[in-house]
Amino acid sequence: MASVSVSTSKPTTARADALLLGVRTDDDLGEFADALRAVGFTGEKDQVAVVPAGDLAKVKAVVAVGLAAEPTAEDLRRAAAAGLRAAPKGTTSLAVALHPAGVDEVTAVVEGLQLGSYRYDTYKTPGKDADGKDKIKPRIDDFTVLTPFARQTTTTTAAEQADVVSGAVNLARDWVNTPPRDLRPPAFADSIVTEAPDNVSVSVWDEKRLAKEKCGGILSVGQGSDAPPRIVRITYKPRKPVTHLALVGKGITFDSGGLSLKPPVSMQTMKCDMGGAAAVVAATFAIARLGLPIAVTAYACIAENLPSGSATRPGDVVTMRSGKTVEVLNTDAEGRMVLGDGLTLAVESGADRIVDAATLTGAAMVALGDRTAAVLGNDDDLRDLVLAAAQHAGEPTWALPITEEMKGFVTSSNIADLRQIGPKPYGGTLFAAAFLREFVAEVPWAHLDIAGPAFNDGGVRGYTPTGGTGAGVRTLVRLARDLAEA
Missing domain, CATH: 3.40.220.10 (Leucine Aminopeptidase, subunit E, domain 1)
Structure with missing residues (x-):
């Protein structure tokens, strides 16, 4: 820069x-x-x-x-x-x-x-x-x-901090823009390790560790690819944290839809399907570099969703890390499967609050267009904090509800605890959030669906480039700052 x-x-x-x-x-x-x-x-x-x-x-x-x-x-x-x-x-x-x-x-x-x-x-x-x-x-x-105000220390500090946050956004953009052959799950995990600042710790779970830890959701998504999945855990622990925030990101490095194959035109931008993981990781690095007095545990849930003889089939039942079973009915609804395991790990970390970021549903784009992210969750206070942080950061967001009937739809499988997609072709964003809610227990949780704003396939506008935008990074950093100052 x-x-x-x-x-x-x-x-x-x-x-x-x-x-x-x-x-x-x-x-x-x-x-x-x-x-x-x-x-x-x-x-x-x-x-x-x-x-x-x-x-x-x-x-x-x-x-x-x-x-x-x-x-x-x-x-x-x-x-x-x-x-x-x-x-x-x-x-x-x-x-x-x-x-x-x-x-x-x-x-x-x-x-x-x-x-x-x-x-x-x-x-x-x-x-x-x-x-x-x-x-x-x-x-x-x-x-x-x-x-x-140039001679004021606060001004110099503000410029330096803006540099840090902008650098994090641009790092997320770089990851999203990298061709999918060059950023498969093991390579993405390696890049995260390489880019990490000195004051965070990073651990990588490979496919053997994921199997040992019973992370069935992410393994089911990645089993069609010869590049196995990874979960990367990043921990930032300042000396006297005022609270503990967990961040979880969807990191599908390429999404073909699996056996529920996407049309070719829909695959052209699917290298961006790891935008949530990119945002979560980059934001955590920025929070650490800023030295904010808030503990952060981040999980990048990374897999490649491809069809093959070993791929998950529609109709399969998968056991998640939480122990809940899921009937898979559409392998193109894979993001919620990797996030389910990540959210369970976030609960186990003892976090006070959980926020996930994901390019999760095309339905969010139908509802809000391609520049506005959806915010849903199980806690109104946390949802409102995320909305306020996004507004301060300059990232358009809009609150959507998890309506009452969605709980019944999620638990309506005849053969498993949960079904992975809804029985009706409506309210896909609401259903997906209701599904994710099954994995956060009683911990306050907010879900940021960045399917629209994570990738700009049009021309440059304002400070938003063509390609990866780094959507979500500034919102998550601002949220951490607000929690630290509360």
């Missing part, structure tokens, strides 16, 4: 290749008013214009971005990303004058810069494309945020 610093310099004296200037009112145009008006810039919200700085500043170019009169943190994140994308070719350093009004606004600006500058070009080869443009675009590697 790029380096970020804060400075009290004025826009006209800041030294960089270009200046990103936020414009709320005519007063913000300053010395650049004539040049910007000459190109039709009016300062309307989200409008972007680029003009040469000439002798008016130490920079070569000015990128102006229109802001609301009182921009929100989300406005600043998006403006930072829009401005850096508009910077002239060859810009490697950018001074940013978005007029943050306080520490929270500095955090938002840094997040917008670091998240907006993300690109995944690991598999691109250097050279020119058919239009003569560089295949790998040069990066801006230095940002200076201009703020009158």
